[in-house]
Amino acid sequence: MLKLIGAALILFAGTMIGFQQAARLAARPRHIRTLLHTLQRLETEIGYGYTxxxxxxxxxxxxxxxxxxxxxxxxxxxxxxxxxxxxRESWSRAIEGHWANSAMRSPEKAALIRLGSSLGISDREDQVKHLRLAMQQLKAEEDAARDDQERYEKLCKSLGVLVAALIVILIV
Known part of the structure; x- marks a missing residue:
């Protein structure tokens, strides 16, 4: 009976780990899309609102x-x-402090840090150009993230279940 409960717990844990990894893969394109919308709003505020x-x-x-x-x-x-x-320092520190809470990876972080080094030091038109460049880079990363999601999301779920089943078979 105790072995059966242990096996069920191992299967549950392995399945949840696989599903958690799949959810992280699914969250990355959403976070990048949200970031793109935020940068568009920022572009509007700077470019047209003179804010x-x-x-x-x-x-x-x-x-x-x-x-x-x-x-x-x-x-x-x-x-x-x-x-x-x-x-630049404020932007970098804010990114470093909150990056772990997002599902994004280092290419998105690098694009944001590059953006931070050019915002606030030039005229409005130049800042809008840098925002558009960052958005183009992030759009390419979003496309890559969607490809990764399509390719690996199902694999992560299946792998979690199969590895847990293998562990149960080896233990029992």
Missing amino acids: PLPEALERAAEHTPEPLAAMLKEAAKRLDDADGPSF
């Missing part, structure tokens, strides 16, 4: 789900400090 950068970040964060909203709010808060760091 200062800290206020534009706050406004964009209002319409963005977590964890991206927290990242934008932190960057805006750091900028509002009178003797605070530059935008």
Whole structure:
């Protein structure tokens, strides 16, 4: 009886690990799509609304789900400090602090950090150009993430179940 309960727990745990990995693969394209929408909103605020950068970040964060909203709010808060760091430092720290909460990977992080090094130091048109470039890079990453999801989501689910079944067979 005890072996049967242990086997069921191992099967359940392996299945859940597989499903959790599949959910992470499915969340990555969603997070990138949300980030793209946020950058479009930021582009509108800067390009057409003539909004200062800290206020534009706050406004964009209002319409963005977590964890991206927290990242934008932190960057805006750091900028509002009178003797605070530059935008580049604020942006990088905010990304580093909240990156683990997202399903995105290092290519998206690199694109955002590159964007942070060019925002806030040039005129409005140049900032809009850099935002569009970052959006193009993120769009390519979103397409790659969708391909990975299609290719590996089902595999992760099946692999979780099969590895758990193998462990049960080896133990019993």
